[in-house]
Amino acid sequence: MPATRKGVTLKDVAAAANVSRATAARALNSYGYVGDETATRVVEAADRLGYRANRVAQALRSGQLPIVGFVPGDIQNPFFARIAHDLEVEFRKQGHGLLISSSEENVEQEKAVLESLRSLSIRGFILAPTSATDNRHIVKLAREGAPLVLIDRVAKDVRCDSVVVDNEGGAREAVDYLIANGHRRIALLRDESRIFTAQERFAGYQGALQSHGIALDETLVTVSRSTVEHAIEATIRLFSRRDRPTALFTVDSLMTQGALLGLRSMGLTIPHDVALVGFDDFNLATFTDPQITVVAQPIAEIGPLAASFLLERLAGQKIPPRNVRFPTRLVVRGSVAPLNKA
Amino acid sequence: MPATRKGVTLKDVAAAANVSRATAARALNSYGYVGDETATRVVEAADRLGYRANRVAQALRSGQLPIVGFVPGDIQNPFFARIAHDLEVEFRKQGHGLLISSSEENVEQEKAVLESLRSLSIRGFILAPTSATDNRHIVKLAREGAPLVLIDRVAKDVRCDSVVVDNEGGAREAVDYLIANGHRRIALLRDESRIFTAQERFAGYQGALQSHGIALDETLVTVSRSTVEHAIEATIRLFSRRDRPTALFTVDSLMTQGALLGLRSMGLTIPHDVALVGFDDFNLATFTDPQITVVAQPIAEIGPLAASFLLERLAGQKIPPRNVRFPTRLVVRGSVAPLNKA
DNA sequence: CTGAAAGCGCTAACAA
DNA sequence: TTGTTAGCGCTTTCAG
Numbered sequence: 001m002p003a004t005r006k007g008v009t010l011k012d013v014a015a016a017a018n019v020s021r022a023t024a025a026r027a028l029n030s031y032g033y034v035g036d037e038t039a040t041r042v043v044e045a046a047d048r049l050g051y052r053a054n055r056v057a058q059a060l061r062s063g064q065l066p067i068v069g070f071v072p073g074d075i076q077n078p079f080f081a082r083i084a085h086d087l088e089v090e091f092r093k094q095g096h097g098l099l100i101s102s103s104e105e106n107v108e109q110e111k112a113v114l115e116s117l118r119s120l121s122i123r124g125f126i127l128a129p130t131s132a133t134d135n136r137h138i139v140k141l142a143r144e145g146a147p148l149v150l151i152d153r154v155a156k157d158v159r160c161d162s163v164v165v166d167n168e169g170g171a172r173e174a175v176d177y178l179i180a181n182g183h184r185r186i187a188l189l190r191d192e193s194r195i196f197t198a199q200e201r202f203a204g205y206q207g208a209l210q211s212h213g214i215a216l217d218e219t220l221v222t223v224s225r226s227t228v229e230h231a232i233e234a235t236i237r238l239f240s241r242r243d244r245p246t247a248l249f250t251v252d253s254l255m256t257q258g259a260l261l262g263l264r265s266m267g268l269t270i271p272h273d274v275a276l277v278g279f280d281d282f283n284l285a286t287f288t289d290p291q292i293t294v295v296a297q298p299i300a301e302i303g304p305l306a307a308s309f310l311l312e313r314l315a316g317q318k319i320p321p322r323n324v325r326f327p328t329r330l331v332v333r334g335s336v337a338p339l340n341k342a
Numbered sequence: 343m344p345a346t347r348k349g350v351t352l353k354d355v356a357a358a359a360n361v362s363r364a365t366a367a368r369a370l371n372s373y374g375y376v377g378d379e380t381a382t383r384v385v386e387a388a389d390r391l392g393y394r395a396n397r398v399a400q401a402l403r404s405g406q407l408p409i410v411g412f413v414p415g416d417i418q419n420p421f422f423a424r425i426a427h428d429l430e431v432e433f434r435k436q437g438h439g440l441l442i443s444s445s446e447e448n449v450e451q452e453k454a455v456l457e458s459l460r461s462l463s464i465r466g467f468i469l470a471p472t473s474a475t476d477n478r479h480i481v482k483l484a485r486e487g488a489p490l491v492l493i494d495r496v497a498k499d500v501r502c503d504s505v506v507v508d509n510e511g512g513a514r515e516a517v518d519y520l521i522a523n524g525h526r527r528i529a530l531l532r533d534e535s536r537i538f539t540a541q542e543r544f545a546g547y548q549g550a551l552q553s554h555g556i557a558l559d560e561t562l563v564t565v566s567r568s569t570v571e572h573a574i575e576a577t578i579r580l581f582s583r584r585d586r587p588t589a590l591f592t593v594d595s596l597m598t599q600g601a602l603l604g605l606r607s608m609g610l611t612i613p614h615d616v617a618l619v620g621f622d623d624f625n626l627a628t629f630t631d632p633q634i635t636v637v638a639q640p641i642a643e644i645g646p647l648a649a650s651f652l653l654e655r656l657a658g659q660k661i662p663p664r665n666v667r668f669p670t671r672l673v674v675r676g677s678v679a680p681l682n683k684a
Numbered sequence: 685c686t687g688a689a690a691g692c693g694c695t696a697a698c699a700a
Numbered sequence: 701t702t703g704t705t706a707g708c709g710c711t712t713t714c715a716g
Contacts, residue, residue: 009709020687025711032712033685056407056463057709059398060692065462067441075430081423088417088444097458099409100442102430116439120407121398228625260629283570284626287602351693362703367695374696375701399693402708 008049016045028053059121067097068310069117071127073105073152073195074226077254079280079299080128083151086303087126094311096123103130105195105226111137124148124310129155132196147313149306153196154323161309163302163324167197167279170295170328171204171249174277177293177330178247179212182339183275187220187238187245189231189255201251201279220245224255231258232265239266239274246339247275253282253294260288271337281331290334298326350391358387370395401463409439410652411459413469415447415494415537416568419596421622421641422470425493428645429468436653438465445472447537447568453479466490466652471497474538489655491648495538496665503651504665505644509539509621512637512670513546513591516619519635519672520589521554524681525617529562529580529587531573531597543593543621562587566597573600574607581608581616588681589617595624595636602630613679623673632676640668 014024019038026032027042028051034042045051059065068091072080088098101117103110110130114137117125124147129135135155142148142160150162178186188205191198202221209216219241224234231250235258238245248263250256256278263274270276270290278285281296309322356366361380368374369384370393376384387393401407410433414422430440441464445452452472456479459467466489471477477497484490484502492504520528530547533540544563551558561583566576573592577600580587590605592598598620605616612618612632620627623638651664 010711011709021710022688022712023686026686029711035685038685052457052461054402054463054709055461056398056401057692058711060396060402060694060708061710061712063692065398067462074427076420076423076427078418078420078423081418081420084442085416085418085444088442092443097441097443097462099439100426100430101434101439102427115394119394119397120409120439121396257625257629264629283599284629287599287606287626288629289631352695353693363693364695364704365702368702371695377701380701396693399708400695402692402710403694403696405708 008051009054010051012049013042013046013051016049017042063121064123065121066095067099067120067122069114069122069125069127070098070100071103071110071113071117071125072100073103073128073130075100075102077226077252078282079152079253079297082299083303083306086300087307090304090307090311103128105130105192107131107134107194114138114141118146124314126151126306126310128152129158129196131194132156132199133194147310149310149313151302151306155196159321161306161313161322163306163309163326164196165297165302165326165328167200167328168204168207170279170297170330171201171251172208173204173328173330174249174279174293174295175205175208176212177332178249178275178277178336179208179214181247181275181336183247184214184339185217185220185243185245186214186247186249187222189222189224189234189238189248189250189259191226191251191255192223198251205249224258226252226254228254228258228261231255232262233258235259235262236266239263239268245274247277247336250276250278253278253280253285256280256282256285256292256294260292270335275336275339277330277336285333288335292335293333294331296329296331298329301326350393351396352393354391355384355388355393358391359384405463406465407463408437409441409462409464411456411464411467411469412440412442413445413452413455413459413467414442415445415470415472417442417444419568419594420624421494421595421639424641425645425648428642429649432646432649432653445470447472447534449473449476449536456480456483460488466656468493468648468652470494471500471538473536474498474541475536489652491652491655493644493648497538502663503648503655504663505648505651505668506538506666507639507644507668507670509542509670510546510549512621512639512672513543513593514550515546515670515672516591516621516635516637517547517550518554519674520591520617520619520678521550521556523589523617523678525589526556526681527559527562527585527587528556528589528591529564531564531566531576531580531590531592531601533568533593533597534565540593547591566600568594568596570596570600570603573597574604575600577601577604578608581605581610587616589619589678592618592620595620595622595627598622598624598627598634598636602634612677617678617681619672619678627675630677634677635675636673638671638673640671643668 027039101113148160285292369381443455627634
């Protein structure tokens with residue numbers, strides 16, 4: 001009753017062309033032997049009738065729908081939106097659709113989404129695991145041989161292709177830079193430690209402090225969900241104290257934006273009152289005054305590479321997992337001033 | 343060979359529980375009569391075996407995959423990313439996946455994408471038509487009874503549900519505001535006129551000028567693709583002339599961002615040298631100095647309403663098309679100064 | 685070169 | 701209450 005009952009099936013085409021369904025299929029998909037004349041007759045009939053192959057039926061036979069699933073943490077994060085776009089373009093070229101189903105950074109939802117995709121006979125998965133540790137479901141997925149590429153984050157003990165960036169190194173470089181500018185009381189605005197990138201970036205932060213002989217001050221580290229709103233709040237919390245930090249490192253672009261807003265609302269100026277460096281570049285980092293210094297990721301390369309990895313797996317390629325880690329790049333702009341001069 | 347060949351089918355479950363496939367199905371989907379004891383036996387067997395219904399097979403029978411297609415103009419535009427997120431949430435609640443396939447503002451691609459979705463027996467469509475006029479394919483889709491909701495833009499002669507905003511009114515209000523501040527040479531940065539919203543927003547611009555007795559100066563209107571990069575270029579073109587405009591109205595947030603960058607690169611300051619109003623609010627409109635005055639759309643309402651419309655259609659509801667048009671709201675911030683004072 | 689027939693996994697008449 | 705059977709639309713042996 002709902003619709004889409006166009007109803008022109010292979011049977012109709014075959015009948016119209018006076019051949020069997022088998023022959024019609026051969027003509028339409030050009031395989032096997034078909035007489036030239038017969039073939040054209042079939043194709044014409046198909047055109048005339050407006051035949052469109054039923055991909056669900058094809059999928060039932062082949063066991064696979066020409067769809068790939070993408071499970072990001074949050075599609076509204078420009079980082080994932082960009083990757084979604086790039087993936088879509090790549091898969092489209094190969095006749096595959098991209099089914100996007102966000103985990104909303106919730107492990108249970110991630111499990112549910114993955115289950116749901118599997119029952120759809122999706123061909124493969126591109127996943128940004130929301131948890132670095134709670135991931136038996138992913139291990140299982142990989143074990144069962146499902147084509148799978150991890151992106152942005154890897155999950156412990158999962159053997160499969162992955163494409164990530166050097167989170168620790170990037171974070172370290174950022175904090176080193178802050179230290180080089182004379183800062184010692186450097187706050188960190190991070191997201192939940194369950195998340196792989198959060199752990200690595202935190203490690204980089206710690207490492208930088210340590211190698212400069214600065215003790216880690218737990219009270220300078222604040223956890224927040226990765227949204228502008230939450231980050232604003234967390235920033236205000238961080239800077240409300242008397243002996244407030246002189247610098248802030250934020251672990252993703254949404255948080256950087258939240259920090260900007262939070263600091264502004266407190267009347268704190270950058271870089272005069274607070275030096276700021278953020279992980280992940282964003283469109284508007286160059287709009288603010290001053291422009292924001294960031295750790296940039298090679299975002300344009302991540303999606304295409306992940307897509308090509310998955311496509312190779314879909315083509316049946318059997319090689320050991322490839323684990324690519326891209327370097328990051330510190331883009332110095334104007335949000336950090338030397339502590340003394342400021 | 344590729345995988346996902348878990349291979350536990352209903353048949354296996356039935357065998358394990360010593361019942362027929364029909365009974366197993368009844369127990370699992372709880373319909374028809376099944377003995378209590380039998381039912382639990384089946385359910386247990388299913389659990390034990392890790393049975394997962396094959397939704398492709400179900401779809402072949404029912405003729406419909408529990409997936410809805412979303413065809414935005416560009417998933418990287420935060421406007422569409424937000425809507426994609428909201429749609430996903432709504433459809434997930436109803437057990438439906440969301441297949442996102444961008445038209446990239448290209449009619450041919452839109453047609454191809456729609457064809458592809460149809461051959462997948464997708465249940466329904468949420469579409470932002472890329473062309474206001476070249477849309478016979480959409481008319482056809484609607485005629486054939488495919489559940490369809492148009493979003494952000496409507497297409498001529500298509501009878502179906504739609505959810506849009508008052509583009510003309512919003513644009514008019516923006517330009518009125520500029521005029522009220524003494525501006526007369528008001529430039530327009532718009533996207534291709536093929537796009538519905540572009541037409542309407544242009545009409546609003548014209549209408550405002552006209553009702554204040556200001557002649558339309560074609561040289562003040564520039565067309566650009568809706569990306570930050572293109573908009574930068576277009577802005578520079580617009581403001582490179584001697585008698586440059588004193589104000590600028592941009593028709594979407596990506597263009598507004600491009601305009602900001604373009605003006606900055608020319609050393610023009612806002613609102614001193616140029617007054618600026620943009621259509622569509624964006625995250626960072628409040629980060630800039632000054633903050634940007636915009637025409638805000640009730641974006642949080644669009645996705646959920648469109649989803650509920652489509653869901654009702656999927657449920658078989660037969661009522662005349664509903665065409666909702668939300669009002670916009672001028673959010674005055676600091677990017678416009680009175681012409682004389684400036 | 686072409687056709688007949690089987691079967692992918694599931695559901696729904698219809699029988700029993 | 702349960703089983704039998706047919707068939708969704710397609711592809712692919714296997715005969716002819």
